[in-house]
Amino acid sequence: xxxxxxxxxxxxxxxxxxxxxxxxxxxxxxxxxxxxxxxxxxxxxxxxxxxxxxxxxxxxxxxxxxxxxxxxxxxxxxxxxxxxxxxxxxxxxxxxxxxxxxxxxxxxxxxxxxxxxxxxxxxxxxxxxxxxxxxxxxxxxxxxxxxxxxxxxxxxxxxxxxxxxxxxxxxxxxxxxxxxxxxxxxxxxxxxxxxxxxxxxxxxxxxxxxxxxxxxxxxxxxxxxxxxxxxxxxxxxxxxxxxxxxxxxxxxxxxxxxxxxxxxxxxxxxxxxxxxxxxxxxxxxxxxxxxxxxxxxxxxxxxxxxxxxxxxxxxxxxxxxxxxxxxxxxxxxxxxxxxxxxxxxxxxxxxxxxxxxxxxxxxxxxxxxxxxxxxxxxxxxxxxxxxxxxxxxxxxxxxxxxxxxxxxxxxxxxxxxxxxxxxxxxxxxxxxxxxxxxxxxxxxxxxxxxxxxxxxxxxxxxxxxxxxxxxxxxxxxxxx
Numbered sequence: 447x448x449x450x451x452x453x454x455x456x457x458x459x460x461x462x463x464x465x466x467x468x469x470x471x472x473x474x475x476x477x478x479x480x481x482x483x484x485x486x487x488x489x490x491x492x493x494x495x496x497x498x499x500x501x502x503x504x505x506x507x508x509x510x511x512x513x514x515x516x517x518x519x520x521x522x523x524x525x526x527x528x529x530x531x532x533x534x535x536x537x538x539x540x541x542x543x544x545x546x547x548x549x550x551x552x553x554x555x556x557x558x559x560x561x562x563x564x565x566x567x568x569x570x571x572x573x574x575x576x577x578x579x580x581x582x583x584x585x586x587x588x589x590x591x592x593x594x595x596x597x598x599x600x601x602x603x604x605x606x607x608x609x610x611x612x613x614x615x616x617x618x619x620x621x622x623x624x625x626x627x628x629x630x631x632x633x634x635x636x637x638x639x640x641x642x643x644x645x646x647x648x649x650x651x652x653x654x655x656x657x658x659x660x661x662x663x664x665x666x667x668x669x670x671x672x673x674x675x676x677x678x679x680x681x682x683x684x685x686x687x688x689x690x691x692x693x694x695x696x697x698x699x700x701x702x703x704x705x706x707x708x709x710x711x712x713x714x715x716x717x718x719x720x721x722x723x724x725x726x727x728x729x730x731x732x733x734x735x736x737x738x739x740x741x742x743x744x745x746x747x748x749x750x751x752x753x754x755x756x757x758x759x760x761x762x763x764x765x766x767x768x769x770x771x772x773x774x775x776x777x778x779x780x781x782x783x784x785x786x787x788x789x790x791x792x793x794x795x796x797x798x799x800x801x802x803x804x805x806x807x808x809x810x811x812x813x814x815x816x817x818x819x820x821x822x823x824x825x826x827x828x829x830x831x832x833x834x835x836x837x838x839x840x841x842x843x844x845x846x847x848x849x850x851x852x853x854x855x856x857x858x859x860x861x862x863x864x865x866x867x868x869x870x871x872x873x874x875x876x877x878x879x880x881x882x883x884x885x886x887x888x889x890x891x892x893x894x895x896x897x898x899x900x901x902x903x904x905x906x907x908x909x910x911x912x913x914x915x916x917x918x919x920x921x922x923x924x925x926x
Contacts, residue, residue, distance in 0.1 A: 448650065448651045449648040449649065449650060449651065449682075449683055449686060450609060450648065450649060450650075450651050451608075451609055451610060451646060451647075451648055451675070451679045452606045452608075452609070452646070452647050452648070452649060452656055452657070452659075453606065453608035453609065453610075453611075453613070453614050453644060453645065453646045453675060454565075454603070454604050454605060454606035454607070454608065454644075454645045455602075455603070455604045455608065455614060455617065455618065455642055455643070455644055455645075456601060456602075456603050456604075456642070456643040456644075456645070457601070457602045457603075457604075457618065457621060457640070457641070457642050457643075458572075458599050458600070458601050458602075458640070458641045458642070458643075459508075459599070459600045459602065459625055459630070459631040459633075459639070459640050460473075460572060460597050460598065460599055460600075460631060460638070460639040460640070461500075461501050461504045461505070461597075461598040461599070461600055461630055461631060462504070462629065462630060462631060462632060463498055463500045463501050463504065463597075463598050464500070465498060466487055466498065466571070466596035466597050466598065467495075467497070467498050467501050467538070467569070467570075467571045467596055467597065467598040467599075468486055468487070468495030468496060468497060468498065468538065468571065468596060469484050469486035469487050469495070469496070469596060470484070471483060471484050471486075471487055471596065473597045473598070475637055475639070477593055479589075479591040479593060480591055480592055480593060481593065482593045483592045483593065483595070486596070487533070487571075487592065487595050487596030488533045488534075488592060488595070489533045489534030489535075494725050495538065495723075495725055495726060497522075497726060497729070498598060501569060501598035502545075502569065502729065502731075503739065504598070504600070504630040505545050505546075505567065505568075505569045505598075505600050505630075506545070506546075506731065506735070506736060506739045507628050507630055507739050507743065508567060508600060508602070508624075508625065508628065508630055509545060509546035509549065509567045510736065510739055510740045510743060511624050511628055511743060511746060512546075512549035512550065512551055512564055512567065512602070512624070513549050513550055514546035514547060514548060514549035514564065514567055515546065515547055515548045515549075516545070516546045516731055516736050517543065517544075517545075517546075517547070517731070518730060518731060518732070518733075519543065519728050519729070519730055519731075520540055520543045520544055520545045520568070520728065520729045520731070521540065521541075521542065521543040521722055521723075521728050521729070522538055522539070522540055522569075522722070522723040522726045522729070523538075523539055523540055523541040523542070523720045523721060523722055523723055524536040524537070524538065524539075524720065524721055524722075524723050525537045525538075525539045525541070525570075525718045525720060526718055526719045526720075527713075527717075527718055529573070530576060530588070530590055531573045531574035531575060531576050531590055531592075531595070532573045532574065532595070533574065533592055533595055537570060537571060537573065538570060538571050538723055538726070539568065539569075539570035539571070539601075540568035540569060540570065541568075541715070541720040542720070543728075544566045544567065544568035545567055545568050545569050545729070545731075546566065546567040546568070547565065547566050547567075548563075548564070548565075549563070549564035549567065550562060550563050550564055551564060551617065551620060551621060551624075552620075552748070553613065553616045553617050553620050554616070555612070555613055555616060560613070562604055562605070562607050562608065562617055563604065563605040563607055564602060564603065564604055564605070565603045565604060565605050566601075566602075566603050567600065567601070567602050567603075568600075568601050569598065569599070569600055569601075570599050570600075570601060571595070571596050571597065571598065571599055572594050572595065572596065572597040572598075572599040573594065573595055574590050574591055574592040574593070574594055574595040575590070575591045575593075575594050575638070576588055576589070576590055577589040577590070577591065594638075600630070600631070602621065604617070606645065606647075606656065610675070610676075610679075611671065611672035611673065611674070611675035611676040611679070612672055614644060614671055614672065614675055615668045615669070615671050615672040618642055618668055618671055619668050620747075622635075622640060623747050623770065623771070624746060624747065625640070626771065626772065627744060627746060627747055627771075627772045628743060628744060628746075629744075635666045635667055635668075636666060636667075638666070641665075641666065642665050642671055643661055643662065643663050643665075644661070644662045644665065644671065644674065644675055644678075645659045645660070645661050645662075646659060646660060646662065646675055646678050646679060646682070647659035647660070647682070647692070648679065648682045648683060648686060648692070657682075657692065658691070658692040658693070658694050659694060659712070660678060660682070660692065660693075660694065660695055660696070660697050660706075660712070661695075661696045661697065661712055662674050662675065662678055662697050662698075662699055662706055663696060663697070663698055663699070663709065664698045664699045665699050670699060670701055673699075673701075673704065674699040674706060677704065677705060677706055678697070678706050681706065693711075694711070694712040695708055695709070695710065695711050695712050696708075696709045696710050696711070696712050696713075697709055744772070747769050747770075750769045750775055751765045751766055751768075751769040752765075754768060754769060754775075754778075758782075758788035758789075758792075759788065759789070760788060760789065760792055764789075764792045764796060767796055767800075768792060768795065768796070771809070771810070773809060773810045773811045774795070774809075774810050777795070777810050777813070777817055778791060778792065778795055780817035780818075781795070781817040781820055781821050783817070783821075784817060784818045784821030784822070785820075785821035785822075785824045785825055787824070787828075790824055790828075791820070791821075791824065794820065794824065794841070795820075798838060798841050798842075799813070799815070799820070802841075802842070802845045813845075814844070814845055814846075814847075814848040815841070815844050815845050815848075819844060819850050819851065820841075820844075822850060822851050822852065823837055823840060823841060823844065823851035824837075826851055826852070826855065830862055830864060830911060831855070831861055831862055832851075832855060832860055832861065832862050832909075833862055833908060833909070833910075833911070833912060835903075835908050836860050836862070836908050836909065837851075839908075840854050840855060840860065860909060861909065862909050862910070862911050863906055863909045863910050863911060864911045864914060866914065866918065869902075869906075869910055869911070869914055869915060869918050870918055870922070872902055872905050872906055872910065873902055873915070873918050873919050873922050874922060875905065876898060876901045876902050876905055876919075877898070877919075877922060877923065879901075880897075880898060880901060883897050883898055884898065884923060887923055888923060895919070895920075895923075898919060898923075899912075899915060899916060899919060902915050902919065903915070
């Protein structure tokens, strides 16, 4: 029988606040273990949580970006379960009355736009982190770092509307793009600041009833998310086709083996014994507050891409890459302030700049070639001071040494040769040194002309003006 996958995502994003969600401890990543803790985030007796207003603002910013409906009142709840990395034995979260509901996010799948519904967006706190292996230690015990416990965590839950691992990957990537654009999360999946749990089930094509689902955890990259879901879909299909029954459970993705492994039976909501958090009052969001946050939103990726196409007459492909991150889009538009030729600037950013940035963790924000320097290089090429080929070599040195194009050209003597007399001398020498290709050209072989042009470029170390070179070479070949 034919089965179709039904996938829903639960995405957790750590918010870029200075302090934790309910205390003043630092939320910075990478501190020495258990140094950013206090009685509140450790859940010691007698303490009271105080809600971080900035975390609420970031959550509202996300909800507005996802076109969610924001109820005027939401309530925090205690989610009760026992796990070593959770010091209070409960997690402050939201359940029956979340911060936002009924949103959506559009993704492009095979050239077709799909609108994926978002069930809810709610604010909670992160847990600590378990370490089962400590470098340099032979101890077989597990270790706990509570620095992450209490960091503001935003959970975004989709409706079960995704139909493949690829769609899930595209949705996750699009959501990450928006979160980084609006500045609420750094999107670093390797460090755990953006995480995803995927619920997947199969049902017969045409049926509406959902099948038994499994939850896949421990997915820390877009590629692994797609692979994990594809594996789990195939696994469940084989179980059903062989007459078996899918068991509702939580499974871990083993990236090394490329398989999902059973972790524990899947909990239901009642297993967590939710009840309203007694130490926090209801969160009231007035319409004016939500409206102010919406008005202050930066331009979102889709809006920016459409504007780049319309305003700068760029191909949709160029605009899509240029707006893939807010920093790259800002870099492009900064370049245009100094050199307003959009397509030329786009070509150099998509070609030379991204080639140099490939593999760099810092990204364009730490690029050693500021926009005005790239614009300066492009002006020199346009004015015929250097050729495009030399320009590429100059750009590489600009990137490596942080110098301007003018400085490099002056130090290396790379100015383009545009003097007719000087070029004629080089052309005559090339013709004399290559009598057979010259004779072949005179006999009608146009192919050898390109060879002779290359020899002129080689003799001039790439400094010969290409247009003038072609003109002089044809004239001199006719004369001899």
